[in-house]
Structure formats: structure tokens, C-alpha cells
Amino acid sequence: MDTIFLARQPIYNRELEVVAYELLYRAGARDRADVVDGDQATGQLLVNTFTDFGLERLVGDVPAFINLTRPYLIGELELPIPPDQVALEVLEDVALDDEQVLAGLRSLSDRGYVIVLDDFDYQPENEPALACADLVKLEVNDTSTEALTRVVRRLREFDLQLLAEKVETDRQFQLCLDLGFDFFQGYYFSRPNLVSGQRHASSKVGLLPLLAKLNDPDADLQELERLIARDQVLVYRLLRCANSAAVSRGPIESLHNALLLLGTRTVRTWIILITLSAVEDKPPELCRIALARARMCELLARESGIANPEACFTAGLLSLLDTLMNQPMAELVQALPLTQAIERALLNREGAIGALLQRVCDYEQGHWQALETDDADGRRYPGAYLEALQWADRIMDVVTQTRDPEALTTVRSRSD
Known part of the structure; x- marks a missing residue:
């Protein structure tokens, strides 16, 4: 069993009642995020929260605020949680004037998710994002009274609530009360609480x-x-x-x-x-290759009109199964609930699926001569291959940590 960590920080209303918790990624027992990759941190936080700790244990019956990166917002990475009892925080490094991001925010809002704009910096070009938001978080610790007052007055023109974050003194709290903030978060009330558990x-x-x-x-x-x-x-x-x-x-x-x-x-x-x-006893690159093969097979199958692209995805995904499991492919296939078409593809590269899988492997391994007879599909390979690699990279970044966090330079560390 592995020890896993995350942190939670309470969010208070004007009566100083806890009304939500922000859940924060933690790589280890230290009270800092050590985030090298935001997509990876979000994926690990989701798995830890919903399949290991359990949401109720962490937040009870109040909402959980969860930070999301751009791929989750625009749908490149699947968000496997329903809208009840979660609020989605759009991180400050996400460009709010990006049309894909705006479309993603509208879609998530229409599906019932609460949208929170984190560490919001008001700019006129960001106003369309405000129309999608339910709540805006403003940092108060390093903001002058005049600037904060000006931004609050402008944001009150929109139908949303305001949360003061990084509140560290009683003076700041009183100022935010006077300005009409709805919610509060920061060291003045509570530091993030580190929570640990065991992963089976x-x-x-x-x-x-x-x-x-x-x-x-x-x-x-x-x-x-x-x-x-x-x-x-x-x-x-x-x-x-x-x-x-x-x-x-x-x-x-x-x-x-x-x-x-x-x-x-x-x-x-x-x-x-x-x-x-x-898969802990094999190089992560094997999983990355299998994912990229699966995705490229699926993409080419859809473009070529091959029936059942999902089966092509499965064949690509399982094409390295013998290497991952240290067993002959024939033994593994015999024990798996696969269709005959996928079995033939994996064992002998036969049938439409097998031929497609072979072409994908040839392209991946640089066997250009084997592809010269297939000029029509050949034009599709570069784009499909790059898209498949990007997709595989995103998935792997979410679920693996291939290096020791202690030895990495922190790209972005959130302390509250």
C-alpha cells in the first residue's frame, strides 16, 4: 500500500461558518504542492479524493472546490465527477479570453457545475468569462484598498458572488466585510490541513x-x-x-x-x-506507447471508415500486453474476453484491424518502406500520430509521477 496525501482549506461565510473546503494536491507530507504539471496534479487529486479517501470523509456535506487546468475545461481530459457538491476552480494561468476555454465554461455551466474564477485579474477582455462564473476569488493580501474597492465595485455589476482569498489579518477581514464579500479564505482563519491515507x-x-x-x-x-x-x-x-x-x-x-x-x-x-x-514495474514509456497506438488506431479507423473504431483502440492498447505482463501474447489472448477480430489482430496482424495496427506500428518505428504502398492513408499518419502522442502524454501526465518530487523544481506551488 502507498501513502497518499492531499490538503484541504476551509472557506467561510460572513458569519464565519464553514461552507466549503478547497482540496489541494500534495505530492508528499510537506505542506506545499510541489506541482510540476497541473494536469497531473488535478488527475491525482481526483483519484485520491473520489476513489481512495472518499469525498464525504474530506468535506462532509459541504461543497469541495477543485482546481482544473485547461485540458479538463475544454474537454481534452475527461472530468469523471458529477456537478453535485463540487465547484470547479479555473486556475489563474488559464487564458480567459480563449474561445475554447469560454466554450468549455459555458458547457460545464450548462451541465450544472459551479464555476469559480481563481485569483481573478479584471480585464475588459475577460468579461465573457464572468458571464459563465458563479463566484470570483480575489487575492487581498497584496492588493491596495483602493484597487480592491475598484475591482469589487466593477464586479458587482455581474450576477456572481465574491470570495476574498489570502486573508491574513483582522484588518483585511474587516475591510472585506465592509466591501460586501460573501466568502473568505486564508491563513487568518485556517491554514491548509494535510490529510494522509493509504492506497490499495x-x-x-x-x-x-x-x-x-x-x-x-x-x-x-x-x-x-x-x-x-x-x-x-x-x-x-x-x-x-x-x-x-x-x-x-x-x-x-x-x-x-x-x-x-x-x-x-x-x-x-x-x-x-x-x-x-x-503498472509500477515497467518503464512508463511502454504505457505511453500503448496509449498512443490505441489513439492513433482509433483516429485512422474513423478517418478511413473502418467499422468499430473502438475495437481498433482496444487492439492498439493491448498490443504491448505481452511486454507489460511478461507473458506470451497467445497465452494472454486466450484468457481475455476479446472478439475474434481483435485476437487475430493481436496475434497475427490479420484482418482490417490487424492491418491497421501493423501500419501504425510501422509508422511509429520508422519502417517507411512498409508504408509506401499505402499512399492514401500515408497522408493521414503525421497528423494522427502527433494527436495520439499529445493525447497519450496528457493521460500519462495525469496518472504517473516518473520522478521524485523532492528533486524537481517547483513550477507552481499553491500554499493556500
């Missing part, structure tokens, strides 16, 4: 075939339930997620009901995160 390891042998079945459009709920039930740690983590107050208003005691509640898409997202975290 799931079986990597069982997770990859399960991920394959999740990518099978013909898979039914009973098949998924049977596969998940083989890994009791995974059952535990999914039940923790399903029983989160943010997901369910009543107790979910069975795996069957948890799958019904979460849905296949959400379960698939969680299992991708858990699967890659479980």
Missing part, C-alpha cells in the same frame, strides 16, 4: 482486459460487472466513488448499482487512471 493497489493483470471490454460497444453490464468483481480493490474504489455524496444521495451497496449510477463512460475513465497507476 489494484491488479494490473485484471485491469487491462477490463479496459478492453469497456471499449467494446457490444459489452453488456453483466460482462463488465463479472470482470470488475474479480478485483476486490477495484470494486472497493468504484463503490467509494459511487457512494460519494457528489454522486449519490443514498447508499450504493452493490457493484451492479454502482455501474448503473456511474455509467460505462465514467467507469472507463476511472479505470484508465487506475490501470496506468498500477
Whole structure:
């Protein structure tokens, strides 16, 4: 079992009642974030919160504020949590005049998420983002009274609430009360509280075939339930997620009901995160290659009109299974619930899926002569390959920490 950490800092109303907690990524036992990659930190925080600690243990029945990076906001990375009992913080380094970001904010708001603009710096070009926001956080510690008053007066023209963050003195608190702030956060009230727990390891042998079945459009709920039930740690983590107050208003005691509640898409997202975290005795680059192959196979299948792009994704994902598991592919395939088309593709590169997988591997490995006879698809390879690599990088950055945080230069460290 691994020790995991995160921090939480209370948010107060004008009567100094705790009305929410901000959850903060922590790489270790020190009270600082040591964030090298924001996407990775957000992914780890989501997994730790919803599948290891449990949201209720961390925040009770009040909302949790969770920091999101741009890929989560625009949908490049899946956000596997429902809108109940969470507020999504848009970090200050996200460009609010970005059209993709604005479209993402509108979509998240329409789906019922509370949108929070963190460490907001008022600029006229950022006004469209204010129309999507429910709450704006303003830093008060390093802001003059005149500047703070001016910004508050301008923001009151919008239908939103204000939170004063980095409040460190009684004078600052009284000023913010007088200016009409709705909520307060900072060292004057409470420092972030470090929380630790234990993570149970799931079986990597069982997770990859399960991920394959999740990518099978013909898979039914009973098949998924049977596969998940083989890994009791995974059952535990999914039940923790399903029983989160943010997901369910009543107790979910069975795996069957948890799958019904979460849905296949959400379960698939969680299992991708858990699967890659479980492969600890192999170089992370193997997982990155498998993900990139899967994504490139899927992209080319869609562009070429090959039936069932999801099966192509599965074949690419499992194409390094023998290396990851230290077993012959023939033995692994025999034990997996795969279609005959995927089996033929993995074992002999046969059929439409197998031929596509072979071309993807040839391109990846620089076997250009093998691709010369396929000029039509060849024009699609560079773009699909780059997009697949970027997608794989984002997934891997979310779920892996390939270097010791102690030895890294902190790019961005939030202390409150």
C-alpha cells in the first residue's frame, strides 16, 4: 500500500461558518504542492479524493472546490465527477479570453457545475468569462484598498458572488466585510490541513482486459460487472466513488448499482487512471506507447471508415500486453474476453484491424518502406500520430509521477 496525501482549506461565510473546503494536491507530507504539471496534479487529486479517501470523509456535506487546468475545461481530459457538491476552480494561468476555454465554461455551466474564477485579474477582455462564473476569488493580501474597492465595485455589476482569498489579518477581514464579500479564505482563519491515507493497489493483470471490454460497444453490464468483481480493490474504489455524496444521495451497496449510477463512460475513465497507476514495474514509456497506438488506431479507423473504431483502440492498447505482463501474447489472448477480430489482430496482424495496427506500428518505428504502398492513408499518419502522442502524454501526465518530487523544481506551488 502507498501513502497518499492531499490538503484541504476551509472557506467561510460572513458569519464565519464553514461552507466549503478547497482540496489541494500534495505530492508528499510537506505542506506545499510541489506541482510540476497541473494536469497531473488535478488527475491525482481526483483519484485520491473520489476513489481512495472518499469525498464525504474530506468535506462532509459541504461543497469541495477543485482546481482544473485547461485540458479538463475544454474537454481534452475527461472530468469523471458529477456537478453535485463540487465547484470547479479555473486556475489563474488559464487564458480567459480563449474561445475554447469560454466554450468549455459555458458547457460545464450548462451541465450544472459551479464555476469559480481563481485569483481573478479584471480585464475588459475577460468579461465573457464572468458571464459563465458563479463566484470570483480575489487575492487581498497584496492588493491596495483602493484597487480592491475598484475591482469589487466593477464586479458587482455581474450576477456572481465574491470570495476574498489570502486573508491574513483582522484588518483585511474587516475591510472585506465592509466591501460586501460573501466568502473568505486564508491563513487568518485556517491554514491548509494535510490529510494522509493509504492506497490499495489494484491488479494490473485484471485491469487491462477490463479496459478492453469497456471499449467494446457490444459489452453488456453483466460482462463488465463479472470482470470488475474479480478485483476486490477495484470494486472497493468504484463503490467509494459511487457512494460519494457528489454522486449519490443514498447508499450504493452493490457493484451492479454502482455501474448503473456511474455509467460505462465514467467507469472507463476511472479505470484508465487506475490501470496506468498500477503498472509500477515497467518503464512508463511502454504505457505511453500503448496509449498512443490505441489513439492513433482509433483516429485512422474513423478517418478511413473502418467499422468499430473502438475495437481498433482496444487492439492498439493491448498490443504491448505481452511486454507489460511478461507473458506470451497467445497465452494472454486466450484468457481475455476479446472478439475474434481483435485476437487475430493481436496475434497475427490479420484482418482490417490487424492491418491497421501493423501500419501504425510501422509508422511509429520508422519502417517507411512498409508504408509506401499505402499512399492514401500515408497522408493521414503525421497528423494522427502527433494527436495520439499529445493525447497519450496528457493521460500519462495525469496518472504517473516518473520522478521524485523532492528533486524537481517547483513550477507552481499553491500554499493556500
